[in-house]
Amino acid sequence: AQSVTQPDIHITVSEGASLELRCNYSYGATPYLFWYVQSPGQGLQLLLKYFSGDTLVQGIKGFEAEFKRSQSSFNLRKPSVHWSDAAEYFCAVNTNAGKSTFGDGTTLTVKP
């Protein structure tokens, strides 16, 4: 069975600083990896995805993520955080059957 670990429950960064959110996955086959963002009381919005090919993927809102198979990681990065980036971030892995497993999430707080 697949699993996802997000080691950081809560991260605080200053506006304009860089950000890295960690994600480690466990899955026996080719992983389909996603990062989603959720603002309070809202649904999830897809930031980016990795299926195959280039291991550095670009997403919306200036986010990028790097897939590292040797480390089973898919970390999310942003060079300069904006106050509007404060939200909950979920990493997820999909199976071919469409079943998604989410990490427990990382809450991002942005200091002015």
Added chain:
Amino acid sequence: DTEVTQTPKHLVMGMTNKKSLKCEQHMGHRAMYWYKQKAKKPPELMFVYSYEKLSINESVPSRFSPECPNSSLLNLHLHALQPEDSALYLCASSQFLSGATSYEQYFGPGTRLTVT
């Protein structure tokens, strides 16, 4: 149109009530999903429909009854719920299910359900 809509936004129901949640998408997606999300927790998969047929049921109690009347609509019928069923219920859709690959899911804003 890349939107998944859900109604109602909020729902308060008693333990003896029967109510339904509705989800709609017009992206031509053939897979649709129900998730349950408790506060400060990740979404938990409940059901998956593929081509209007139930594909995955994650051992959800029978007081939750899904229905997919057509490729654009997904309902979740609720009956005799318990207070612990109070949560945000999210609907999502994706292109389709394939044994060869996977597709990203588009989520609706959710229905905030409170069971009293």
